[in-house]
């Protein structure tokens with residue numbers, strides 16, 4: 001057994017920064033969303049006011065942070081980045097809000113995980129551009145209302161349904177990001193390959209796209225592993241077979257399914273005889289939170305035709321049995 005280090009020699013930026021597009025034009029795919037956002041930004045620029053607050057919803061790795069940075073860049077304003085879990089008390093948020101400059105973008109990742117008190121403070125700030133700052137402690141404490149300059153909140157969430165409706169209602173524009181079709185991922189991979197200085201043969205991007213789980217972050221990660229392979233093997237260009245071989249080494253599933261996707265399919269087929277099985281039973285069986293199974297894993301499995309959600313529960317499709325190399329009970333009885 002040979003251990004493969006996750007960080008190649010020479011080092012690579014651990015972050016996503018290197019491959020992030022900075023303008024809306026460079027953002028690949030999601031054409032409708034881009035057109036809507038373009039109009040929204042153009043209108044704000046013409047009116048010379050900061051745009052309404054924006055909510056970006058969708059699974060991890062589909063470009064929410066990237067879009068937030070693009071919006072700030074296109075508006076030519078600074079962006080302040082925080083997240084729901086990073087804000088433990090309403091006071092943490094109050095101090096961020098009271099230090100914002102006019103027009104600034106405040107990006108709040110995982111906004112559905114803000115503590116309740118911070119949520120309330122936030123939607124008042126978003127609506128009235130006002131925050132009540134608590135002064136002192138105990139019975140003598142009092143709150144001083146502070147007027148804020150106009151700013152734009154961009155919230156990102158994997159779980160839009162968990163946002164309380166008063167907060168959700170404060171967003172003037174909500175965008176839903178969905179998994180990328182293979183064609184869009186191919187374009188993204190070609191763009192990233194150009195940035196990394198890697199030359200791909202015809203068909204190589206397609207092999208990568210198919211294994212990327214509809215997700216730009218995964219596509220970029222796999223591309224870096226293929227680049228390692230090309231460097232080690234002194235390849236001038238990368239062929240589709242190189243991609244297959246390189247990614248087989250890392251045990252990347254040919255349909256792009258990750259460990260959790262596979263665990264879910266294994267559980268439905270092996271433990272529940274193909275289903276139907278309820279979300280809670282299924283999540284318990286794979287040892288993952290129901291929220292993660294429902295919002296990260298299932299949308300992809302359903303979309304790719306591995307699973308169906310029926311009123312009675314989750315059911316594995318013939319495609320799932322086949323992909324696992326198993327014979328479905330239906331097929332046996334035929």
Ligand code: ADP
Nearest residue numbers: 016019020028060061062063064065066216217
């Ligand atoms: P999220 O915030 O939704 O988890 P990110 O915005 O961090 O996802 O994106 C993950 C990576 O994928 C980043 O490196 C980003 O540059 C890249 N990426 C995501 N969407 C796109 C896109 N539409 N075009 C180009 N690159 C993208």
